[in-house]
Amino acid sequence: MILEAFTDRYVYFMTVALLIIGLYGMLGKRNLLKKLIGMIVFQTAVFLFFIEGATKFFIENGTKLRGSVPVIDPQLGTDPALYVNPLPHVLILTAIVVSVATTGVALALLLTIHRGYQSLDEKVILERMRQ
């Protein structure tokens, strides 16, 4: 009983764990590059959450089966219950590419900061900014 409840919902706990790891990277680390890595982990947690939300189970002859990929198969027909939800896949497909591009911008900013202050450590940068 408890095990069944866990298999139904363990994905959410994994997502929460990843979100917290990413948030820790952003809050607890002083190096800007490590903050960026934390941000990427945070983003990935959101992606995984969406993709997991697309799963659909259906029951056939008493057994629980997974939905198929959202490509309409002529043999299966167009019953929406047999396929997973295509909408989260679309949203995340674009979001992944956008995240790569924004990571590029973040890296460019980090390069500029390192060029100006010879360091990526928050405290050192603040100290050198005051000089």
Added chain:
Amino acid sequence: MKWLSLFILGLVMALLIYAETDLPDRGDPEAPANQHVSPLYLERTVEDTHTPNAVTSVLADYRGYDTLGETVVIFTAGIACVLILMRRRSDDNQIRKPNS
């Protein structure tokens, strides 16, 4: 500072786990996310666009405007990357040295 960030992390974790209790079970076909328009996309994709892949038809046809926005965002990010680094290269000599 360290304790403050740990406190914030604990708070966020408690909030997320509390919010988790409201989410539907994994793979539930009756979940709200699987109800509204996504069955329509799967039913109509072949007759509307002759495209068996529902992801492609939603991406480029039903929600083409959204994808256009995403493409513009990617393009803007690329241009921003070019511009940020271009400025660094041109005024290389005037950049402030930290110990001078």
Added chain:
Amino acid sequence: MITRYESPIVEVVCRVIVPFVQVFALYVITHGHYGPGGGFQGGVILAASFLLLRLCLGGELAHQKLPPRLAIALGAFGVLLYGLTGLVPMMAGGQYLDYGHLPIPGVSGAELRYVGILIVEIGIAFGVLGIMVGIFDNLVERQS
């Protein structure tokens, strides 16, 4: 500017693999209607082939294959192709991005939407290819 990696193994493997990667990328772009694939994935695979060239052959040789300025121009061209494909049905009496009104002779109805999706996917692929290569080129350039 990245330098050439002096190793015959790396160079030969790179030269052999790159054409196959590019053909596979074209397959992924055009097969997006029937299976996993589409503009975003195919564009990234195509960009990966050019990045492999840059990593293995070094900047000078690889920039002859795809100059950094041309990469950004390709990205702009892709976004422009997408936007204009949306604009053409508007001229023909439809709404923005309504591929059912594309003025292509001999095709009608759902087939027209099929063609519209294909054009848009090619635009996305160009955009993603150009931007990925452009970001890489700008990030690796040594401060000179």
